[in-house]
Amino acid sequence: MLFHTFDGIDIPRLGLGTWQLEGDDAYRITLKALEVGYRHIDTAAIYENEEEVGRAIRESGVPREEIFLTTKIWNPRIEKEEHDEAMKESLDKLGTDYVDLILNHWPINDMEIKRQVVPLAKLKEDGHAKLIGVSNYNQEQLLQAVTDCPERLANIQCEYHPMLDQDPILKSARGFDMLFTSYSPIGQGSTLDNPAIERVAEWNKKTPAQVVLRWHLQQANVAAIPRTTSEDHLAANFDIFDFELSAEDMKTIYGLMKPDGRIIDPKWAPKWDTGVTEAA
Ligand SMILES: NC(=O)c1ccc[n+]([C@@H]2O[C@H](COP(=O)([O-])OP(=O)(O)OC[C@H]3O[C@@H](n4cnc5c(N)ncnc54)[C@H](OP(=O)(O)O)[C@@H]3O)[C@@H](O)[C@H]2O)c1
Numbered sequence: 001m002l003f004h005t006f007d008g009i010d011i012p013r014l015g016l017g018t019w020q021l022e023g024d025d026a027y028r029i030t031l032k033a034l035e036v037g038y039r040h041i042d043t044a045a046i047y048e049n050e051e052e053v054g055r056a057i058r059e060s061g062v063p064r065e066e067i068f069l070t071t072k073i074w075n076p077r078i079e080k081e082e083h084d085e086a087m088k089e090s091l092d093k094l095g096t097d098y099v100d101l102i103l104n105h106w107p108i109n110d111m112e113i114k115r116q117v118v119p120l121a122k123l124k125e126d127g128h129a130k131l132i133g134v135s136n137y138n139q140e141q142l143l144q145a146v147t148d149c150p151e152r153l154a155n156i157q158c159e160y161h162p163m164l165d166q167d168p169i170l171k172s173a174r175g176f177d178m179l180f181t182s183y184s185p186i187g188q189g190s191t192l193d194n195p196a197i198e199r200v201a202e203w204n205k206k207t208p209a210q211v212v213l214r215w216h217l218q219q220a221n222v223a224a225i226p227r228t229t230s231e232d233h234l235a236a237n238f239d240i241f242d243f244e245l246s247a248e249d250m251k252t253i254y255g256l257m258k259p260d261g262r263i264i265d266p267k268w269a270p271k272w273d274t275g276v277t278e279a280a
């Protein structure tokens with residue numbers, strides 16, 4: 001496993017995403033992931049699977065302190081500054097005393113950033129979360145958050161895959177030595193039939209998903225949290241530590257970035273940063 005260390009805490013840079021894993025699937029896949037060797041699990045209050053994820057963690061036999069568990073506070077609770085209530089509900093559902101990382105799921109664009117991050121910091125101070133961070137913030141919001149937050153932000157989680165240039169926000173994250181977690185890291189499957197990625201995969205005797213995940217992990221400060229309902233894919237996605245992409249392979253994949261490659265763009269999204277390829 002590769003790790004990013006923040007404030008002495010080792011964060012595994014490959015994790016399991018659990019969005020859209022519902023009911024028994026969330027339980028089954030989380031349990032299987034822990035058996036395969038995953039030690040980083042990403043959930044959120046809005047995924048409505050915290051109970052199943054928590055039950056799988058408890059029944060896995062893996063000591064809680066060996067698992068890096070992330071959850072996220074959903075937007076209306078941030079708006080009402082109900083971080084504390086939301087955190088307690090999540091901990092209750094997860095059946096654990098603490099999470100390793102708590103994130104504000106989205107920025108609230110018309111609300112002062114300070115009011116969004118000060119209550120987040122309190123969750124760390126109260127021992128409910130070891131680390132705190134944000135998700136889907138643009139560069140300007142991230143800078144404001146770092147400035148206004150009384151505790152250090154360890155993480156930003158954003159969409160990132162070979163079809164989406166995220167150079168500006170990645171640079172900011174690295175500047176603050178934060179972990180940048182790529183969500184939708186394989187572009188929800190859309191990157192896998194790309195001929196250039198297929199060629200890199202063939203050359204490395206790996207699958208397209210494996211080379212895309214490896215591409216993430218070969219970038220400084222980057223983690224990836226692929227989601228799957230398939231136990232075969234789950235195992236394959238973890239089998240990426242026995243090879244390395246060449247500089248040429250990395251360049252080929254970087255070359256696919258597009259200005260319109262974003263998949264997740266709800267109406268409450270911030271004004272996204274313009275990537276380098278977009279500016280060109
Ligand atoms: N913070 C946020 O706002 C936010 C937003 C979106 C996502 N996320 C997080 O990021 C995680 C991952 O993102 P995502 O779920 O959007 O997309 P993703 O992980 O990029 O893609 C998931 C899709 O890829 C397929 N897949 C996975 N492994 C595969 C493999 N080895 N071969 C072929 N197909 C494969 C899955 O199908 P199968 O089931 O058939 O394998 C599924 O359809 C989420 O689960 C969530 O935890 C966070």
